[in-house]
Amino acid sequence: MAPMIKSLSAAGRFLEVSWEGMDQPVLYPALWLRDHCHAPHSMNQETNQRSVDTFAIPTDIELETVSLDHDKVTVHWRAEDPASEYPVSFLWKMSDRKTQAETHEKAHWAAADLKGALPEEDWAAVMAEDNNGLKSWMEKIDLHGFALVKGVPATPEATQDVLRRIGYIRETIFGGFWDFTANLAFADTAYSNVEIGPHTDGTYSIDSPGYQAFHCLEFDGTGGESIFVDGFKVAEDLRQSDPEAFETLTQVMVPAQYRGDGAHLMAEHPVIGLDRQGNLKKITYNNYDRAPFRLENDLQDRFYRAIGLFHEMINDRAYQLRFGLRPGTVVLFDNWRVLHAREAYQGHRRLCGAYHNKEDFLSTLRLLRE
Numbered sequence: 001m002a003p004m005i006k007s008l009s010a011a012g013r014f015l016e017v018s019w020e021g022m023d024q025p026v027l028y029p030a031l032w033l034r035d036h037c038h039a040p041h042s043m044n045q046e047t048n049q050r051s052v053d054t055f056a057i058p059t060d061i062e063l064e065t066v067s068l069d070h071d072k073v074t075v076h077w078r079a080e081d082p083a084s085e086y087p088v089s090f091l092w093k094m095s096d097r098k099t100q101a102e103t104h105e106k107a108h109w110a111a112a113d114l115k116g117a118l119p120e121e122d123w124a125a126v127m128a129e130d131n132n133g134l135k136s137w138m139e140k141i142d143l144h145g146f147a148l149v150k151g152v153p154a155t156p157e158a159t160q161d162v163l164r165r166i167g168y169i170r171e172t173i174f175g176g177f178w179d180f181t182a183n184l185a186f187a188d189t190a191y192s193n194v195e196i197g198p199h200t201d202g203t204y205s206i207d208s209p210g211y212q213a214f215h216c217l218e219f220d221g222t223g224g225e226s227i228f229v230d231g232f233k234v235a236e237d238l239r240q241s242d243p244e245a246f247e248t249l250t251q252v253m254v255p256a257q258y259r260g261d262g263a264h265l266m267a268e269h270p271v272i273g274l275d276r277q278g279n280l281k282k283i284t285y286n287n288y289d290r291a292p293f294r295l296e297n298d299l300q301d302r303f304y305r306a307i308g309l310f311h312e313m314i315n316d317r318a319y320q321l322r323f324g325l326r327p328g329t330v331v332l333f334d335n336w337r338v339l340h341a342r343e344a345y346q347g348h349r350r351l352c353g354a355y356h357n358k359e360d361f362l363s364t365l366r367l368l369r370e
């Protein structure tokens with residue numbers, strides 16, 4: 001809810017708004033205001049797309065008068081006929097130039113924080129038409145970087161039905177929804193039963209998969225515990241304990257590649273990706289898939305020292321949340337935040353799963369929050 005407007009005035013090239021609870025008035029420039037007019041003559045009311053010709057607006061446009069009527073602000077322009085309209089909520093949302101990006105709280109965790117209390121939701125609730133269970137599950141994934149669904153029928157069909165609640169499944173060179181027992185069908189260690197260290201998937205992809213889901217449909221064997229590490233927790237701890245190593249991992253672009261199965265994918269990302277405010281945005285780490293590259297000798301040394309520290313931390317049991325994936329439990333995790341790993345196992349295991357794009361998960365969650 002937007003706060004109340006205490007007063008507003010047309011001050012030539014600016015609209016000046018004093019908001020309840022703010023010391024300083026907010027100045028909205030006239031050209032920007034005209035460009036963001038919400039009236040039907042300037043914004044398509046069906047699609048919410050801009051229809052005003054931005055580049056035909058006189059750059060020296062000035063306000064004549066302004067008025068407030070309930071939740072709507074109307075501006076009359078000095079040299080133009082149609083008045084412009086703005087929802088108060090829009091002007092409030094745009095009152096701070098810095099915070100246009102969505103920020104939602106993240107709960108960083110080490111293993112002990114979640115052991116025995118894994119974030120989870122019930123299958124029937126997630127599938128229910130009221131969307132409450134779906135929203136609750138997705139909020140937990142957004143907060144912790146992963147969450148389980150318990151009580152899912154152990155079939156590929158039921159698993160896909162759960163995953164499609166979030167959005168369509170991403171196609172990759174491996175296909176879309178996958179379902180396999182241990183074999184070496186592809187040139188990738190994930191398709192075997194050996195131990196796999198903590199990593200994120202798709203480091204060689206320009207748009208690495210945003211989320212990944214697993215469902216173990218059949219298990220008859222020993223070992224094979226899944227391991228999850230909160231990369232944000234590790235990165236934040238590294239920022240405190242070794243700022244130089246942290247900075248190196250935010251700055252060095254690490255190339256990765258996938259060669260095989262008729263593809264040669266390449267991309268480069270820093271291990272620790274930040275947004276422009278310095279907040280953690282994306283962890284990209286898979287030492288198996290790192291492509292050959294060289295740096296200046298000094299930086300090369302610093303890079304090896306920094307990924308050595310990162311490697312040590314993600315392999316520290318204090319950061320590794322471990323649990324066995326068993327039939328009936330779907331786990332979905334944020335592949336831009338949580339690293340996953342697997343112990344070696346003996347026996348028979350059938351696993352299915354899929355990727356979602358980052359944007360599609362966030363789109364569904366945004367709609368559920370509205």
Ligand SMILES: [Fe+2]
Nearest residue numbers: 190200201340
């Ligand atoms: Fe993986």
